[in-house]
Amino acid sequence: MSFALKLMDWYRENGRDLPWRNTQDPYVIWLSEIILQQTRVEQGMPYFYRFLEAFPIVTKFAAADEEEILRLWQGLGYYSRARNMHKAAKMVVDTFDGIFPRRYQDAIRLPGVGEYTAAAIASFSSNEPRAVVDGNVYRVLSRYLGVTEAINSTKGKKLFAELAQEMLDPQHAGIYNQAIMDFGALQCKPKKPLCATCIFQLSCVALRDGLVDALPVKLKGRASKNRYFHYFIIRKDDQLLLSKRGEGDVWTNLFEFPLLESTEDLSIDALYASADFNQYFTADVQIKPVGEPIKHVLSHQNIYARFYVVNNPNSLKIKKTEWNYFYFEKIDTLAKHKLIFSFLEKNKQLISPNY
DNA sequence: AAAACGGGGAA
DNA sequence: TTCCCAGTTTT
Structure with missing residues (x-):
């Protein structure tokens, strides 16, 4: 029996029952797939339900504010991903007449x-014979076929895309694609794959050649850089000064506190003495x-963050357009990145008893 | 062809 | 620590 048929048999017995598998609605499939990019199923699941409830159809998504989507x-x-989803939803309304595209060539136009x-x-919405190539597929195919080409090289990506398309069962593209991804997630796992119970024991090249742990081959990325963030908590009665991050760096359009960055860790005295600090604050400021x-x-980076309370909002010398005061209740509704909202969760009371 | 882009879970 | 997750976009 062929690889594809055995794989689909395995899937019928062992596949996971995931909520986005009970639909052929391309909008719902799109929602789940964007959420699941580089994200574990368990991590993405609550977000899938949250978005489907907030935006049951694509026109609702398109009509939302980016603020709400980021939140x-x-x-x-x-x-x-979130910002592109908003653009994509609007494109569906404007360019595709509000009908979410099912064809590969149409869907791939969406940001x-x-x-x-x-x-x-x-493949999931209309069984179009297009092979998916995700992390699971790289792993399963590299092992099963014994392919040692690096999966993150240009050559490797092209090769695996071709191999994936050859292995696909074009008559059952949707099920086949689900099957190979589940097989990678549950059986042919990155660490300690379950070769002892594998249906491909007799045909897997990696198992035959003792290459299971060596495959897939992946080129090393670059080392992470260190960054040092100094966040200033500036309170005016029941409001805090927040800054909306711009483009060209991490956390585009998310809120945080006004920030000073340094390339080395700074003691509080060194911070006081720095030129940047003295551009922000008057000489009598206390933090x-x-x-x-x-x-x-x-x-790709390690961020070391310290937080300081500024004694007097009037000691702030400058005013940036991305800086605004927000009431505590409003702050809770703004989209913040992890570093900020986990800090707030822990230290709200230290900022103000009213918060 | 590389690098940028988050956060979390598992070993 | 290291790896990697239903990857895409920008440089």
Whole structure:
């Protein structure tokens, strides 16, 4: 029996029952697929329900404010996904007449929809024969076929895309795609794959050649950079000064406190003495550390954050357009990144008894 | 061809 | 610590 048929048999017995599998609605599939990009099923699940409830149809999504979408997305990471979803929803309304596209060639035009997601939408919604290539597929195919080409090289990506398309059962594209991803997630796992109970024991090249732990091959990325953030908590009665981050860095359009960044860790005295600090504040300003310093790890940088309470809002010398005061109740509704909302969760009371 | 882009869970 | 997750976009 062929690889595809055995795989689909395995899936009928062992596949997961996931909520987005009970629909052929391309909008609902799109919602789930964007949420699941580089995200574990368990982590994405609550967000899927949250978004489906807030925006049951694409026109509702398109009509929402970006603020509301980012707030719902808060904590999931890779926030460009949320911003692109909003653009995509508007494009569906404007360009596709409000009908969410099912065809690969249409879906891939949407911002945030790449080859994987377009293949998922097309195959799950209408069985269009497009093979998905995600992390699971790379792993399963590299092991089963014994492919040692790096999965994150340009050459490797092209090769695996071709192999995936060859292995696909074009008559059952949707089920096949679900099956190979579940097989990768549940059986052919990254660590300690379940080869002892695997249906492909006799045909898997990696198992035959003792390469299971060596595959897939992946080129190392670059080392993370260290950044040092000094956040200033500036309170005027029951309002705090918040800053909306701009483009070109992490956390685009999310709120945080006014910030000074340094390339090295700074003592509080060094901070007082720095040129940047003296551009922000008058000479008589006093700041006091509040809460614990936080090390926040991103995929490509380590951020060391310290927080300081500023004694008097009038000691702030400058005013940036991205800075605004917000009441405590309003702040709770704004989209903040993890570093900020976890700080607030812990230290609200230290900022003001009223908060 | 690389680098940027989050956050969390598992070993 | 390291790896990697139903990847895409920008440089």
